[in-house]
Amino acid sequence: xxxxxxxxxxxxxxxxxxxxxxxxxxxxxxxxxxxxxxxxxxxxxxxxxxxxxxxxxxxxxxxxx
Numbered sequence: 729x730x731x732x733x734x735x736x737x738x739x740x741x742x743x744x745x746x747x748x749x750x751x752x753x754x755x756x757x758x759x760x761x762x763x764x765x766x767x768x769x770x771x772x773x774x775x776x777x778x779x780x781x782x783x784x785x786x787x788x789x790x791x792x793x
Contacts, residue, residue: 736744773779
């Protein structure tokens with residue numbers, strides 16, 4: 729992955745645009761839909777001040793173990 733990231737600055741702008749379009753298509757795929765929804769939900773919760781406390785996080789972790 730790092731190799732690709734190192735090469736991108738050397739590409740022509742047209743090719744960089746193609747890579748960006750491809751990445752946009754991947755992000756729109758179903759496998760990212762759940763993640764995007766989760767992020768949107770979390771952002772809304774943070775804006776409303778609904779964040780987990782340190783204690784709540786540890787309780788969740790302990791429950792999953």
